Amino acid sequence: MTYSPHTDADRARMLDAVGVASVEDLFADIPAGVRAGAWAVPPPLVEQEVRAELARLAGRNRIAEVSFLGAGAYRHLIPSVVGEVIGRSEFATSYTPYQPEVSQGTLQSIYEFQSLICELTDMEVATASHYDGATATAEAAMMACRLTRRSRVAVSAGVNPDYRRVLETYCAGPGIEVVIVPVDLAEGGDGTTDPAAVADLQEVACLIAAQPNYYGQLEPMRELADATHATGAQFVAVVEPTSLALLEAPGTYGADIVAAEGQPLGIPINFGGPYVGLMAARMASVRQMPGRLVGATRDAQGRKGYVLTLQAREQHIRREKAASNICTNQALMALAATAYLIAVGPNGLREVAELSMTQARQLAGALESAGLAERRFGGASRPAVARRRPPAARRHATLAERGIVAGHVLERAEPMLRDTLLLAATELTTDDDIACLVAALEETR
C-alpha cells in the first residue's frame, strides 16, 4: 500500500500542467548509463499483512520474565502520561523548530528540558540533546579539547566500555589521543579510580569519570575533579540521572562538563535506542558547546517566546568552522525525559533512586546470605556487582533459557573480571524477582 493521495486523474492533470507526456519524462535527466535496473524489493503489503509480519518478528523475541540486566540501559516505570505527551502529533510530526512562531510548543519544552537538566546537575547551561550518553561523552571530550587547546583526553576505566569505544572512534578522526586511567579491579580492590594517578597526566584536555561507575562503585569525584583541575584540564562527569536525586550534583563537586544517558528518564529499552544524550556545562564555555540551545526572548509586542539561539556555533551557519556537525538530535526523547521528570517530581525521583538502591542491597544481601555469590567490590552501589561461584557465564546461559537474565557477564569485555556478573536493580525489581533468582541459582548450584 502507498500513502499517495493521487488518483490517475490527478496525475494526468499534473503531468499536463508540467507539460510532459508521462512520468518517465520526469526522470529524463538521469543519464541512461546510470539508471537503475531491476531490484528485488518485495511486493507491497496491506496493513493487516504488515502487522502480521511485525508481530512475527516481535514473537521471535523472548522478553525475560525476570531480569537484572542494566549495564547502560535500565528498565524503569514509564508513567502512562509520558507516553501520552510524546504521542501527541504536534510534537511527534513537527520538524526542528526553525520557524519559532509556529514551534513554541517544541521550543518551550526544550527550554524546560534545559532547565531541568541544569537543576539536576547543578550546572549553568544544558543543550537540547545528543544522540545518546556515549556520543554526548565523546562530544564533551572534543569540547574540552577546544577549550584547552590540547589534543589528548583521559578517561577512567570505570566509564561504560561502550562509551569508551565511541570516544576512541570519535577521537581517531582528528588524531586525539585517548589515555585510559585504570580502575582497581584486582581482588580486594575497591573498583574506583585513583586520584593520585590523575596527577601524573601530562597535557590532557580532560579527565572523564563516571558516577556511579560502570561497576556500580562510587568514585571520589571531588578528589578527581581537584586533581584534574590541578593539571589545567576540564573535569567531565558522566552521571546516571536518577541517582542525582540522592547523590551530590556534578556542579557541586566541580565538574566542568556533564554528559549522561537520559534513557532511565521515561524512555523504553527499545533494543538500544532511541535514547537521549544529556550535556551540561558552565556558561563561560557555552561558545564551545556542541548542539542546539533554546533561549527565551520577546516579540515586538513584548510577548515572551523561545528561539534556537547562539547558532553561530552550529553547522548550518558556520559550516566547516562549527563546534560540531550535529543537526537532527533526539528531541522527542528529550521531551519524554522532560515529561518524566515533571511527572515524578523531586519526591518521585527520590523514591525511584531509594527503591532502586534498596532492591540492589536486598539482591546483594540475598545472594550473599545464601552463599550463592559475593560482592566483588565493597561500598554502596547500584547496580550491584556480585561474584559468583564459577562458572558464572555458563550459569547465566542456563538461567536465560528459563527466562531469567542474571545481569551482564563482565569477563567478555574485561578478562580480569572472570566469573563476575554485573547485576542491576531498579524500582521495578520485585522481592519475588530476587527470590526467583535465588531459587534458580540454588537449583543450578
Add this chain to the structure above:
Amino acid sequence: MSVAEAPRSNASGRGAAFSGPNAGDDLTVVEPLIFERSRAERRAVRFPRPSERARAAGDGQPQLPASVLRAQAPRLPEVSELDMLRHFNRLARLNMAIDLNFYPLGSCTMKYNPKVNEWAARLPGLAESHPLDPQALNQGSLELMWLLAELLKEISGFEAVSLQPAAGAHGELTGMLMTRAYHGAHGEGEQRMKVLVPDSAHGTNPATATMVGYQTVTIRSNERGGIDLEALRSALGPDVAALMITNPSTLGIFEDQIDQVLAAVREAGAIAYMDGANLNAILGRFRPGQVGFDIMHFNLHKTFSTPHGGGGPGAGPVGVSERMEPFLPAPMPVLIDGDAAEVRANAWAGRSTAGARFALNDARPQSIGKVRSLYGNFGMFVRAYTYIRSNGDAGLRTISEDAVLAANYLRVKLHDVYDLPYDRLSKHEVVFSGRRQKREHGVTTLDIAKAILDHGIHPPTIYFPLIVEEALMVEPTETESLETLDHFVDVMREIAELAASDPAAMKRAPVTTPVGRLDETAAARRPDLRYVFPDEGDVPDAPSMAPAREAPTT
C-alpha cells in the same frame, strides 16, 4: 484570507488555530513555564514503599556515605498529573506539524508518517527487548535489523549497510571516519587530507569533514546548478580524500553529469560519498551503490517516514561498496545459521524463519569502531522496516514519481511569480528566489515565510542553499493532495501580490500565530537558557558571541 485581513488575535496572541485556555493574568505569556505552576508536595506519580523483607535482607550491605549525598533536593516542579498534561497539551497546540499542516520544508522530506509504523514500534516484544540480553532471546530484533539492512542494500545498490548511526550527520561522520580508515590502510592517510564539497552542500558536510580532521575545499556550481566539472577536476589530486556530493542536489536537481563526476573521483583515487538526504526523489530510478559511489547515508526520518519528533530521533544508516565494507562500524547483525536467500524469501512471503539464527558480529578488525552505544536507534528501524514492507517495490517507485511530479507541478505553477534561478526539471524539491520581491518591493524571503505562516502552512526552507539569493526551498512530498498543492499555489501567488501592494503588511506578519516575530538578536546577545528560581542570585552571563544570521535553514 490575506494577511492584511487576518483577525487580530487576543492579547496573548493566540489566533484561531491556537486558541487555548487562558494562561493567566499575564497576557504577555502564552503558557507559563511548568516551574511556575509548582506547589510544594503536589504529586503526580508515586512509587511503592520498600518492603520490610527488602530492608531486612539488605541490612548488612553498605550504605551511601554522607559525603556523597546531595545537600538540597533538585527543585523539579511539583504538579498534579492533570496540571502537567494540560501544560503539554497546550504547548502542543502551539506547534505546526505534518498531522495538522502542509509542511513543504525543503530538504526535510516532511511526508506523512503512517500510524501503523507507530503501532509496530510499540509492540512489547520489540520495545521491551534489552540490547544486552543473551542473543537467544533477541532473535526477532536481530532478524529485523538484518532484514532492514538487506532492504536498504537492495534499494541503494550497496554491498553492505550499517544501521548504527543515529542521524544523517552521524552517518556522514561514520562515512568520513571510514574514508580516513580506508586511506590509512592504503598508506595514504597522511597524504589525503582534503574533502571536496560543492557550494550547494548541506552545512553538515563541511562540519563533518572538520570533525574528522579534514580540510574542506569548496567546489563551485556551474550555471546550470550542477557541479562544475572543470573546477572539480582541477581540485582533484593525490591530496584529496573524498568528494561529498548530494544527489539530487539541494537545488532539487539531478546531477546529470554524475557519471563523469564519479569517473573523475575514481581516477584520482578518492572516495565518492553521497549525501542521501534526497533519496526520496530517486527510489527505483538511481541506485548509487550500483554506479560507483563508495558510501551513502540514508535518512530514515526523511525517505522512510519515521516521525521527526521536533528535531529527532532520526537514523542515518550508511551503505558502502565492497572496498569500504571492512571499515563499517562494529558490531554488525549477521545470519549465522541459514541461507540468506531462503531467509529473505520466507520473510518476504510472511513465512516462518524460525530455523534461521542471527548474531552480532563484533570481530571486525579493520572497523572504525563504534559510533554510538549499543546498535543504533532501533525504534526507527522498526518504523522504517514497516514502511518499506507496506510500500513494497511498486509503492517505493510511486513515492518518488509522485514526489517529483508534485515538485514539478509547483515549479510550473509558481515560476512566473517567483524567480527560479535554475529553471530545469526538478526532482523532489524546487528552489525559488525571493530576489524580485526584495529588489522591487523591499520584501525579503523572511517576510514571505512569515506571511505563509498566517495561512496555516509551514514555510519552505529559507536562505538555503546558500548559492541562491533569498532562497525558498519547497519540498511538497508525495503525500499531499492536489487540492493542498493548488491551495499552496494560491497562497504563494496571493503573497506575491501582497508584497507588491502592501509591503508593510508583510513586515508585520505573522499576526495569527501565538507570538509574533521574536527578537533573535536579543536572545543571542544576552542568553536566557534556563529557568532562574526566584531566590537565585546573579546568573552568569555567556561570553559575547556574534549573533547568528536570522535566517534559519535545515
